[in-house]
Amino acid sequence: MNLISIAGLCVRFPTRSECIRAVDTIDLEIARGDHVALIGESGCGKTVLGMAVMGLLPENARIRGTVRYRERDLLLAGEPDMQRIRGKEIAMIMQNSANSLNPVIPVGSQVAEPLMIHGILPAEAAYKEAIRLLAAMGFNLPERAAGRYPHEFSGGMRERILVAIALACQPDIVIADEPTSGLDAQVKSQILHLIKKQMADRTLLLITHDMGAAHFLCTRIAVMYAGEIVEEGPTHDILSLPMHPYTQGLLASLPSAGLHPIPGMSPSPAHLPDGCRFCSRCPSATARCSTEHPPVNVRGSRRVRCFHYD
Amino acid sequence: MQSRKMILWVSVAVLCAYFAIALCAPLLSPYGPTEIVGNPFQSPGNGHPLGTNDLGQDIFSQLVYGARITLLFGFCAALLSVLISTSVGIVIGYYGGLPDEIVSRLIDVFMPVPMFPLLIVLTAFFSPGVLQISILMGILGSIYGIRIIRSQVLSLAQTSFVEGARAIGASDFHIMFRHILPNVMPVVMVKFVSSSQRLLLMGVGLSFIGLWDTTTVDWGTMIQNSYSSGGMSLGLWWWLLPPGIAVIGISLALAMIGYSFEEKFNPRVGVNRL
Numbered sequence: 327m328n329l330i331s332i333a334g335l336c337v338r339f340p341t342r343s344e345c346i347r348a349v350d351t352i353d354l355e356i357a358r359g360d361h362v363a364l365i366g367e368s369g370c371g372k373t374v375l376g377m378a379v380m381g382l383l384p385e386n387a388r389i390r391g392t393v394r395y396r397e398r399d400l401l402l403a404g405e406p407d408m409q410r411i412r413g414k415e416i417a418m419i420m421q422n423s424a425n426s427l428n429p430v431i432p433v434g435s436q437v438a439e440p441l442m443i444h445g446i447l448p449a450e451a452a453y454k455e456a457i458r459l460l461a462a463m464g465f466n467l468p469e470r471a472a473g474r475y476p477h478e479f480s481g482g483m484r485e486r487i488l489v490a491i492a493l494a495c496q497p498d499i500v501i502a503d504e505p506t507s508g509l510d511a512q513v514k515s516q517i518l519h520l521i522k523k524q525m526a527d528r529t530l531l532l533i534t535h536d537m538g539a540a541h542f543l544c545t546r547i548a549v550m551y552a553g554e555i556v557e558e559g560p561t562h563d564i565l566s567l568p569m570h571p572y573t574q575g576l577l578a579s580l581p582s583a584g585l586h587p588i589p590g591m592s593p594s595p596a597h598l599p600d601g602c603r604f605c606s607r608c609p610s611a612t613a614r615c616s617t618e619h620p621p622v623n624v625r626g627s628r629r630v631r632c633f634h635y636d
Numbered sequence: 637m638q639s640r641k642m643i644l645w646v647s648v649a650v651l652c653a654y655f656a657i658a659l660c661a662p663l664l665s666p667y668g669p670t671e672i673v674g675n676p677f678q679s680p681g682n683g684h685p686l687g688t689n690d691l692g693q694d695i696f697s698q699l700v701y702g703a704r705i706t707l708l709f710g711f712c713a714a715l716l717s718v719l720i721s722t723s724v725g726i727v728i729g730y731y732g733g734l735p736d737e738i739v740s741r742l743i744d745v746f747m748p749v750p751m752f753p754l755l756i757v758l759t760a761f762f763s764p765g766v767l768q769i770s771i772l773m774g775i776l777g778s779i780y781g782i783r784i785i786r787s788q789v790l791s792l793a794q795t796s797f798v799e800g801a802r803a804i805g806a807s808d809f810h811i812m813f814r815h816i817l818p819n820v821m822p823v824v825m826v827k828f829v830s831s832s833q834r835l836l837l838m839g840v841g842l843s844f845i846g847l848w849d850t851t852t853v854d855w856g857t858m859i860q861n862s863y864s865s866g867g868m869s870l871g872l873w874w875w876l877l878p879p880g881i882a883v884i885g886i887s888l889a890l891a892m893i894g895y896s897f898e899e900k901f902n903p904r905v906g907v908n909r910l
Contacts, residue, residue: 380803382799382803409803409804409805410805412804412805413804420796425795425796425797426796426797426800427797428795428815428818428819430818430819430821431815431818436797439806443801443804443805443806443810444804444805
């Protein structure tokens with residue numbers, strides 16, 4: 327049973343002169359307990375996709391498609407319904423831990439806040455629960471940590487606090503948007519281990535550009551390029567045998583594979599080509615690729631949007 | 637660094653001393669402020685530590701009781717102005733829209749009007765008492781503060797912790813009170829100290845001009861009396877100097893505290909102001 331199924335999701339931002347197609351016909355199924363990574367370069371629309379699921383897109387976004395969660399469409403749910411769901415059933419670990427915490431409130435109260443707002447626990451019990459959560463996040467002296475202010479913590483510790491806030495209400499699904507950006511390698515691995523441990527019996531949608539993090543945390547990977555999912559499948563299969571030329575390029579550009587960058591630039595989301603969106607950078611592009619948009623081809627447990635796998 | 641800390645503590649001590657004097661006025665002063673207790677123009681000494689004025693009132697007692705009135709209107713007005721500017725600034729900055737537009741335009745109208753002349757005109761019209769003057773000064777003094785607080789709130793309303801709280805359904809009251817207010821508190825504190833100095837001086841100025849009830853004794857009326865009764869030309873220094881020095885002392889102390897607060901809360905302000 328799928329916990330969340332996204333079907334035909336399109337997000338557009340019309341401006342005065344053009345239309346930004348940030349996310350285009352995305353289909354993605356996430357089963358209970360699944361850990362899915364959404365991988366792609368900056369600006370490919372992965373964060374917009376996460377925000378669309380949470381119903382947090384700005385007013386000017388034009389959204390189409392369905393996001394089905396527990397027999398209901400989140401895109402049709404009203405704001406009060408979404409407020410009840412956010413944090414309690416679907417939580418988010420935000421990008422940029424420096425700005426996500428209120429600088430003048432002790433972190434314990436900030437961890438306790440969602441519990442109080444959702445009416446799960448009264449103030450005092452919520453604070454106790456916050457201390458317990460901080461302890462679970464690996465703080466040695468959680469009572470003391472709870473009384474401190476965000477600036478007294480390092481980036482890695484702030485990230486732990488954000489994880490604690492996201493998990494406070496025991497959500498079913500956690501959407502983690504670049505949880506390790508801006509952290510050094512060692513702290514990053516600590517945070518990834520922490521997330522892996524905490525996500526053991528939860529569903530995770532990881533939004534990242536970090537292959538290593540996706541490999542470590544996730545059972546499935548969806549690769550996004552220019553607003554589309556170009557390839558999707560089990561982590562191991564994708565990493566060992568990438569099918570889409572973009573995924574191949576992405577893996578070849580990793581430091582461990584010799585840092586071979588993909589030539590060219592990804593197309594502007596306002597002027598997407600008619601054919602395959604990767605065609606101008608693709609080493610194996612054919613004439614057909616530049617005129618026809620490739621459909622999704624299913625190969626066993628994998629899906630790939632490329633003519634070479636017809 | 638060390639000397640700046642010293643200045644802060646000395647200023648705080650001076651301020652505390654003023655408050656202590658105002659609170660313990662009946663214990664400290666030998667006579668009542670309006671009692672006629674001796675010959676006019678007596679020089680200091682002889683049971684009158686600072687001499688007497690033209691009516692034979694004890695100047696030391698007037699000085700001590702005057703502290704009550706002067707501090708009362710200074711701090712009442714500052715408190716009121718900070719309360720108004722914080723609450724109005726947070727509400728219009730957070731909600732925006734038409735109320736924000738109306739208040740902002742009103743502020744634009746009142747900003748260029750110099751406050752002191754406006755106060756003179758208003759007090760001349762209404763001839764109010766000490767409390768009403770404080771309220772008037774509080775309202776007029778809040779205009780600039782509303783703008784400052786509003787601009788802070790505008791940027792705070794965009795932060796991810798405010799958006800996050802809104803996303804999970806926190807009430808507007810919760811967001812304004814728990815998230816935004818603590819963030820503007822440093823500005824509010826600085827504003828409170830600096831406007832208490834400004835408004836206190838303004839109040840002394842008003843009472844010096846003699847635009848309110850001249851029977852209440854405060855430092856402004858004392859200076860005014862000494863000035864208009866020829867205290868200066870007669871060389872009666874003990875009449876003019878004590879209230880003058882008292883005013884200078886407290887406004888210096890408040891200014892120094894204000895600067896230290898500003899440096900503490902906003903390290904980017906220049907350090908060379910002291």
